[in-house]
Structures are given as C-alpha cells and as structure tokens.
Amino acid sequence: MTEQNSIPPVSLAPPPAPADAHESRRVHRAVVVFLVVVLTIAALVFFTHLKPLQPSRMQTAAEFRGKPAPDFALTDLSGKTVHLSDYRGKAVVLNFWATWCPPCVREIPTLVEMQKQYGPQGLEIVGVAMDDDATPASIGRFAREANINYTLLIGSDKVSDLYGGVEALPTTFYIDRDGRMVERVFGAGERSDIEDNVKKALAAAGAGAQQVEHGASN
Amino acid sequence: MRNFFFLLLAATLLLGAAPLLRAQGPDISILPIDPVKVSPGKASSFTVTFRINPGYHINSNKPYSDLLIATQLKLFPPTEFMISGITYPPGEEMSLPAMPEERLSVYSGTVTLTGQLHAARNASRGTFRVHGSLVYQACSDRQCFPPKTAPLAIDVKVSAAPKPR
Numbered sequence: 511m512t513e514q515n516s517i518p519p520v521s522l523a524p525p526p527a528p529a530d531a532h533e534s535r536r537v538h539r540a541v542v543v544f545l546v547v548v549l550t551i552a553a554l555v556f557f558t559h560l561k562p563l564q565p566s567r568m569q570t571a572a573e574f575r576g577k578p579a580p581d582f583a584l585t586d587l588s589g590k591t592v593h594l595s596d597y598r599g600k601a602v603v604l605n606f607w608a609t610w611c612p613p614c615v616r617e618i619p620t621l622v623e624m625q626k627q628y629g630p631q632g633l634e635i636v637g638v639a640m641d642d643d644a645t646p647a648s649i650g651r652f653a654r655e656a657n658i659n660y661t662l663l664i665g666s667d668k669v670s671d672l673y674g675g676v677e678a679l680p681t682t683f684y685i686d687r688d689g690r691m692v693e694r695v696f697g698a699g700e701r702s703d704i705e706d707n708v709k710k711a712l713a714a715a716g717a718g719a720q721q722v723e724h725g726a727s728n
Numbered sequence: 729m730r731n732f733f734f735l736l737l738a739a740t741l742l743l744g745a746a747p748l749l750r751a752q753g754p755d756i757s758i759l760p761i762d763p764v765k766v767s768p769g770k771a772s773s774f775t776v777t778f779r780i781n782p783g784y785h786i787n788s789n790k791p792y793s794d795l796l797i798a799t800q801l802k803l804f805p806p807t808e809f810m811i812s813g814i815t816y817p818p819g820e821e822m823s824l825p826a827m828p829e830e831r832l833s834v835y836s837g838t839v840t841l842t843g844q845l846h847a848a849r850n851a852s853r854g855t856f857r858v859h860g861s862l863v864y865q866a867c868s869d870r871q872c873f874p875p876k877t878a879p880l881a882i883d884v885k886v887s888a889a890p891k892p893r
Binding site: 608609610611612613614616640642652677678679680696697698700 | 754795796797824826827830832865867868869870871872873874875
C-alpha cells in the first residue's frame with residue numbers, strides 16, 4: 511500500500527451550514543410548486559386541444575359501423591336529383607372526392623373496376639364531387655376523360671356535414687343493402703382493401719329487406 | 729424526493745409537448761414579415777416566408793395539371809402603392825408512392841416568396857399596411873385537404889429619400 515492510498519479523502523467543500531440546507535429545501539419546494547402549475551396548465555391545453563382537432567375524426571370507425579347512412583338529395587351530372595335512398599337494396603360505396611385531389615384521382619381506376627365487376631351483384635358506386643366550383647359540365651368533362659362508369663353527384667357542405675364533416679379527401683363510406691354503414695375509410699385505399707370492403711358491404715345481412723333510413727334528410 | 733422531482737419533470741415535458749405534436753395538421757405558418765422601408769417614387773423588395781407542417785406538401789405556383797390548385801400570394805396594396813414581380817421558388821418534383829408515374833410539383837418545409845413594392849411619387853410619408861393572403865391546398869401521401877386562405881399583412885414605412893450629396 512502506498513502512502514497516498516493511506517490518506518483519507520478530504521472534502522475541500524465546506525460542510526453545509528444549517529441555513530444553506532434550509533434554503534435548498536425552500537428552492538426545491540418552489541421548483542415542485544412551479545412544475546405542478548406548469549403540469550396543470552399543460553394538461554388543460556392538452557385536453558382543450560383534443561376538441562377542435564377535426565371533430566369527425568374523433569368519432570371512431572366503430573362508432574359509424576352499423577349506423578344508418580344519412581339520406582341526402584344531390585344533383586347528378588344530368589341535373590337529376592338523386593337520393594341515397596334511391597339505392598335501397600343495393601350496396602353503396604359513397605366516395606367523397608375532388609378533381610384537385612391526386613390521391614382521389616388515383617383511386618378512380620379501382621372504383622371503375624369495382625363497378626364493372628360487382629355492379630351486376632348489386633353494387634353502386636357513388637362519387638360525390640367536393641370541388642368548390644363543381645358544375646355538372648366540369649365534372650362531366652373530367653368523368654369522360656377518366657372513363658368513369660359510376661354515378662357522380664355534385665357535393666355540398668350540407669351533405670359533408672351529414673357524414674361527420676368530411677375534411678380530408680378521399681373519404682369513403684361503405685354502405686350495405688340495408689343502408690347501414692359498414693366501413694369508413696380516410697385516404698386512398700389499396701385495391702385489395704377497397705375490394706374487401708365492397709365484398710363486406712355486398713355480403714351484409716338483410717339484402718335490401720329494409721329501406722335506407724332517412725337521417726337528417728336534405 | 730429527487731425521484732418525485734424527476735417524475736414530475738418528465739410528466740410536465742411529455743404533457744406540454746403533446747398538444748404541439750397533435751396540432752400538426754395540414755397547415756402552414758407564415759413567419760413574421762419584415763417591414764418594408766420605401767421612399768416615394770422608389771421600390772423596395774419584400775419577402776414572405778412560410779413553413780408547411782411536416783408530412784404535408786402544397787402545390788407549387790406552377791403545378792403540372794390545370795386541375796390542381798396553385799399556391800398564390802395575393803396582395804391588396806393601398807392606391808399609393810403597387811406590387812410587382814412576385815417570385816415563387818420552383819417546386820420540388822414528387823410522385824405519390826401509389827402513382828409513381830405521375831409527377832407533382834410541390835412545396836414542403838420552408839418556402840420564401842419575394843416581390844417588389846413600389847411607392848407612388850406622391851405617396852404620403854408614414855406607416856401603412858398592405859393586406860393580403862396566401863392561397864394553398866395541402867395534401868399528404870394519402871389524403872388532400874380543401875384549399876385554404878391564410879391572411880397576412882406587410883407593414884410599409886414611407887420616408888423621404890436621402891438627399892443626394
């Protein structure tokens with residue numbers, strides 16, 4: 511053992527005076543009080559922020575499932591008024607979209623294909639155009655270029671509100687033959703997901719025995 | 729006591745940051761705009777910078793399709809002023825993962841626009857405000873959001889031109 515190792519460690523700091531210890535406790539207490547206040551404010555901000563964020567999204571898909579799809583009246587490209595209830599007995603894919611929305615446009619070929627494949631089994635795809643300045647002529651031009659083979663309607667904020675305030679496009683509701691919502695999908699879906707939901711809507715029980723319930727109609 | 733202190737601190741930081749993380753919607757924030765100093769009969773440049781929330785993009789001023797909604801700065805100056813030469817940066821090229829063949833011209837992150845503000849020869853001295861707005865339409869990879877108009881204002885100070893020596 512060296513001489514150095516035998517020397518006991520010596521603290522150069524002076525021992526804490528009783529007054530310092532008291533001061534330290536006071537500082538600690540102040541910090542804790544401060545943090546509690548900040549925590550309370552943060553919690554308040556957190557919970558108030560939950561509300562304004564897209565109210566429709568706060569409703570989960572589970573809350574929509576099985577609920578009657580609200581009926582509406584919208585104009586199609588020929589100027590005819592179309593009600594959702596006109597499609598009773600059919601499964602409906604209600605697709606909110608806009609021409610300025612690339613993910614919506616991306617979905618169109620799949621929807622065209624679904625209409626072709628499942629139309630004979632009772633599927634009706636209904637596109638609701640949400641362009642602000644949509645007219646039957648402008649949407650018709652687009653539809654011809656995109657070879658759309660399903661019904662297109664000119665959308666309105668009122669109908670969007672009926673469906674929980676459609677804020678993001680595309681938003682698609684899959685409705686069974688009884689007029690009940692089977693699924694709601696935000697954003698462009700993959701072909702396989704769209705087809706699965708179409709099959710679900712077509713297979714749902716009831717097969718048109720009941721009418722589409724009239725929600726807050728037009 | 730020390731453990732309690734750190735737990736409290738961690739909870740505070742987590743809860744405090746949560747609203748900020750949740751608030752990241754398809755929006756932009758316009759950064760404070762420097763006031764413009766101009767003399768009567770002269771022009772000065774101005775810049776408008778805005779930030780697009782991560783995960784979203786907006787169309788550039790020259791999107792590749794007429795159907796898409798271009799980003800546009802609109803300014804409404806008082807009669808003694810005129811705006812010219814609004815310059816938009818070129819868009820970044822991107823394509824959606826599911827549409828690799830379709831190119832889009834977009835802005836993301838921080839974007840700066842510039843322009844010139846001209847004061848008429850008879851412009852009164854003083855401080856003025858030019859009101860305007862930024863029109864944009866945001867999307868993520870899978871969804872798009874309706875076009876929005878974000879209001880903005882540029883403060884203008886008109887002072888006498890320095891006398892030539």
